[in-house]
Amino acid sequence: SQQGEEDPQALSIQEGENATMNCSYKTSINNLQWYRQNSGRGLVHLILIRSNEREKHSGRLRVTLDTSKKSSSLLITASRAADTASYFCATGLSGNTPLVFGKGTRLSVIA
Amino acid sequence: GAGVSQSPSNKVTEKGKDVELRCDPISGHTALYWYRQRLGQGLEFLIYFQGNSAPDKSGLPSDRFSAERTGESVSTLTIQRTQQEDSAVYLCASSPQGYYNEQFFGPGTRLTVL
Numbered sequence: 001s002q003q004g005e006e007d008p009q010a011l012s013i014q015e016g017e018n019a020t021m022n023c024s025y026k027t028s029i030n031n032l033q034w035y036r037q038n039s040g041r042g043l044v045h046l047i048l049i050r051s052n053e054r055e056k057h058s059g060r061l062r063v064t065l066d067t068s069k070k071s072s073s074l075l076i077t078a079s080r081a082a083d084t085a086s087y088f089c090a091t092g093l094s095g096n097t098p099l100v101f102g103k104g105t106r107l108s109v110i111a
Numbered sequence: 112g113a114g115v116s117q118s119p120s121n122k123v124t125e126k127g128k129d130v131e132l133r134c135d136p137i138s139g140h141t142a143l144y145w146y147r148q149r150l151g152q153g154l155e156f157l158i159y160f161q162g163n164s165a166p167d168k169s170g171l172p173s174d175r176f177s178a179e180r181t182g183e184s185v186s187t188l189t190i191q192r193t194q195q196e197d198s199a200v201y202l203c204a205s206s207p208q209g210y211y212n213e214q215f216f217g218p219g220t221r222l223t224v225l
Contacts, residue, residue: 031211042115042202042216043154050211088153092212096142096161098170099214103153 005102006089012108019076021105023089024069030094032065034074037086037104046074046087081111113137115217117203123223124193132188132220136205143186144214145178146202154202160186162208193224 006023013019023032031050035043049056049065049072056063062075076083086106090099116135124130136143145157156170160180171177175193180186190197200221204214 033213035216041200042218043204043214045213045215048211048213090154094211096159096206096208096212098144098156098159098167099212100156101146101154 006087006105008105009103010106010108012110013079015079015081015109015111017079019079019083019107019109021074021087021089021107023072023074023102025072025089025091025100025102026070029067029091031092032063032072033090033092033099034061034063034072035088035090035101037088043088076107079107079109081109083107084109115203115205115215117201117217117220119220120218121221121223123225125225126195127192129189129191130193130222132190132201132203132222134186134188134203134205134217136184136186136203137207137215139183139207140205140215141183141208142206142212143180144204144206145186145188146204147199148202148219149199157188157201190222193222195224198222198224 033048034046037043047058049063060077065072086104088104090101092099118133141162143160146154158178159167175191178188200219202219203217206214
């Protein structure tokens with residue numbers, strides 16, 4: 001299985017601090033994606049990084065990918081209370097094959 | 112444009128009853144996925160439709176679970192003879208044809224089996 005595993009399982013930080021979440025996976029991938037989930041309902045796509053990319057930015061998000069270590073990290077800078085959510089990494093092969101999701105990191109940002 | 116929609120939002124049923132969950136994907140998206148998420152857990156893949164190809168049913172946990180899709184539109188997930196362990200949020204996602212499979216999720220259906 002290429003299942004992603006996030007760590008930590010839970011993270012609590014103060015507003016304004018940076019939050020870093022890590023993801024490890026087991027097999028070769030085409031891409032890795034990060035999603036956010038509020039209140040246990042629908043997931044929202046945050047960012048996709050391709051297997052030939054090492055770093056990608058989107059607003060306050062920074063994602064790195066190390067295919068030699070089969071790991072990725074998601075950094076949220078200058079966190080806000082509204083960033084409180086669960087964050088999942090998901091690995092994908094080419095085409096529309098199903099993603100394989102990790103168990104997620106629960107982030108709490110305290111105002 | 113409109114996103115992925117799912118109905119009902121919540122469903123409470125008694126053990127042994129059948130339930131149908133509906134998903135309306137984004138128009139034009141060829142791929143449609145069903146996932147299950149138990150409380151506090153990650154997403155568990157159930158079934159995947161891609162265009163007119165035979166669906167990938169490898170994630171269905173038992174023969175009580177089945178799903179259909181009409182062309183490239185609506186999909187229905189049916190659970191027969193529901194059990195308490197079927198209680199979860201059922202999430203549907205769709206994805207456009209392409210090399211990278213970013214998925215767009217619906218809000219989910221929360222199923223509670225009493």
